[in-house]
Amino acid sequence: MKNMRKHGILNRRTLTLIIIALSVIIILAVTAAGFIMDEELYAPHFAEKNLPPSGHHLFGTDWMGRDMFARTVKGLSVSIYIGLLASCATSVIALFLGVIAGTFGKYASGIFNWFVDIFMGIPHLILLILISLLLGKGAKGVAIGVIVTHWCSLGRIVQAEVLALKDSQFVKASEKLGKTKLWIAFHHIMPHVVPQFIVGLILMFPHAIMHESSITFLGFGLPAEQPAIGIILSEAMKHLTTGMWWLAVMPGISLLIIVVLFEAIGSHLRMLLDPYSAQE
Amino acid sequence: MAKKLLLSILKMILLLTAVSIITFALAELSPIDTVNAYIGENSISAEKRAQIEAYWGLNEPAVTRYLKWAGNILHGDMGTSMIYRKPVASVIGERFSLSIKLMFVSWVMSGVFGLLLGLIASAYRGSVIDKAIKVYCLLLESSPAFWIGMILLLIFSVKLGWLPLGLASPIGMTVEEAPLSDRIRHIILPALALSLTGVSKITLQVREKMNQAAESDYALFARARGESKWQFIRRHGLRNVMLPFITLQFGALSELFGGSVLAETVFTYPGLGNVTVQSALKGDIPLFLGIALFSALFVFAGNLIANILYSVADPRIREGGHSI
Numbered sequence: 097m098k099n100m101r102k103h104g105i106l107n108r109r110t111l112t113l114i115i116i117a118l119s120v121i122i123i124l125a126v127t128a129a130g131f132i133m134d135e136e137l138y139a140p141h142f143a144e145k146n147l148p149p150s151g152h153h154l155f156g157t158d159w160m161g162r163d164m165f166a167r168t169v170k171g172l173s174v175s176i177y178i179g180l181l182a183s184c185a186t187s188v189i190a191l192f193l194g195v196i197a198g199t200f201g202k203y204a205s206g207i208f209n210w211f212v213d214i215f216m217g218i219p220h221l222i223l224l225i226l227i228s229l230l231l232g233k234g235a236k237g238v239a240i241g242v243i244v245t246h247w248c249s250l251g252r253i254v255q256a257e258v259l260a261l262k263d264s265q266f267v268k269a270s271e272k273l274g275k276t277k278l279w280i281a282f283h284h285i286m287p288h289v290v291p292q293f294i295v296g297l298i299l300m301f302p303h304a305i306m307h308e309s310s311i312t313f314l315g316f317g318l319p320a321e322q323p324a325i326g327i328i329l330s331e332a333m334k335h336l337t338t339g340m341w342w343l344a345v346m347p348g349i350s351l352l353i354i355v356v357l358f359e360a361i362g363s364h365l366r367m368l369l370d371p372y373s374a375q376e
Numbered sequence: 377m378a379k380k381l382l383l384s385i386l387k388m389i390l391l392l393t394a395v396s397i398i399t400f401a402l403a404e405l406s407p408i409d410t411v412n413a414y415i416g417e418n419s420i421s422a423e424k425r426a427q428i429e430a431y432w433g434l435n436e437p438a439v440t441r442y443l444k445w446a447g448n449i450l451h452g453d454m455g456t457s458m459i460y461r462k463p464v465a466s467v468i469g470e471r472f473s474l475s476i477k478l479m480f481v482s483w484v485m486s487g488v489f490g491l492l493l494g495l496i497a498s499a500y501r502g503s504v505i506d507k508a509i510k511v512y513c514l515l516l517e518s519s520p521a522f523w524i525g526m527i528l529l530l531i532f533s534v535k536l537g538w539l540p541l542g543l544a545s546p547i548g549m550t551v552e553e554a555p556l557s558d559r560i561r562h563i564i565l566p567a568l569a570l571s572l573t574g575v576s577k578i579t580l581q582v583r584e585k586m587n588q589a590a591e592s593d594y595a596l597f598a599r600a601r602g603e604s605k606w607q608f609i610r611r612h613g614l615r616n617v618m619l620p621f622i623t624l625q626f627g628a629l630s631e632l633f634g635g636s637v638l639a640e641t642v643f644t645y646p647g648l649g650n651v652t653v654q655s656a657l658k659g660d661i662p663l664f665l666g667i668a669l670f671s672a673l674f675v676f677a678g679n680l681i682a683n684i685l686y687s688v689a690d691p692r693i694r695e696g697g698h699s700i
Contacts, residue, residue, distance in 0.1 A: 221634030230406040348523040355518040
């Protein structure tokens, strides 16, 4: 109510849609900018070393005279790319396993829960390091590490949703009509689970990108020559004591903004998809 | 009750066995050469190398080695660390005694502040305070723990110079020699970095549960009886919040362990997290496997305690009725 009065013609729903659209546009713009960026933009220029942020270098330059704004955008786009890839893959696994665990009775859910317990039992960071070592570090190791460790919580949500749906009238009716479990899973369960799944997927992204940057920061992730956010921050770590604050602050805030945008998309999409709050 | 406890301990042992198999298999499949970690920078002849391999039993099949490793662990022998040249158990014990202080301080801080902030936000629902707390939580939840650590370091150590840049004791002194005041000064920043991220999750959850409770019929009745805001929180709110709080607080141990690895790296705090990174970077497989297993035990122990506390805190279980 308050919002409606404040924004005059815009009602809550329109406002939500605008927020989602804006966030998507910003994220797409950063990703695209990073991909088509000329390497010259973040190449070393030793004449312009250690400059604080200014109009010319928005985020300043580092000890090799590389423009930090260009590096940050490039790094963000790499991180977004890997994060999206990994969170999509892990969400599909979560959906698949969650639906199976929910549909196929006691044993399936028993096995599912057991595996979730195992994967939740080892701290994610330890498992990520182990998988990254296994695959010889690099982008592939990070992506697969995130995929292997992140499906658990979304899988549980999907499973709970499926279990609740199984008791519903229309599923019972379908069962009595002799439909197979697989048919029911695809025709009755999936359509209900998909909205939850999409929100879960988008909210998975912040976790993915933060684990990606953490593991890279520790030295098990992306290679040092790639301008990823984790690399930029771990390099900034070495120059922290020299007072070059912008090396750590600016890329970090940029990462923070991207993560907040994803959370905004996720939570606003949930408001739209959830019938209880959609009409507010 | 006793039966349930026994069951969960049994389940824990089963899970730990599975974890040990998985971690061992992953390490086994990885391209890391354990012998290289042992010899370090020295170059040795092929003959000597074969000798070392035979000494560590690296020629035997993986299954045999796993069984040997697991059997030794049951006897309390976790193998020898390649980089520290000491038994793994003693390396873990030494370093964990430093880490546990850090983790405990931040664990308590994030629990207390998370609960308090959540209660305050809920008590002043919809007000500026509530919104400020919410924004604060969302921002903290969205920033990586190591970055928060770096920012704290930048402000309090580099700019203001109030607190030391890292380590657990002043340079040239071991931790045991350092006076208590110095040790505390070294623990403040890493503990703060570690607890700041933990706070947001608890606050948001507590706030939501409290809001739910405040909208219930019994809340309406309580207000009709003339209970004040804080009376309601004390008498009804806290009881409702307690169960999810216990789950979150003890479930946070996994993230706490991961976070301590990052915080200890940023602050060069010589605890278990630092050793974790070192052992993985240098390919010290016995030590890393030991730490992985230990971390799993740490997390499972947290879950077990949460289960036990549940049966104390939840009247439905305490009274011996049906469990949830």
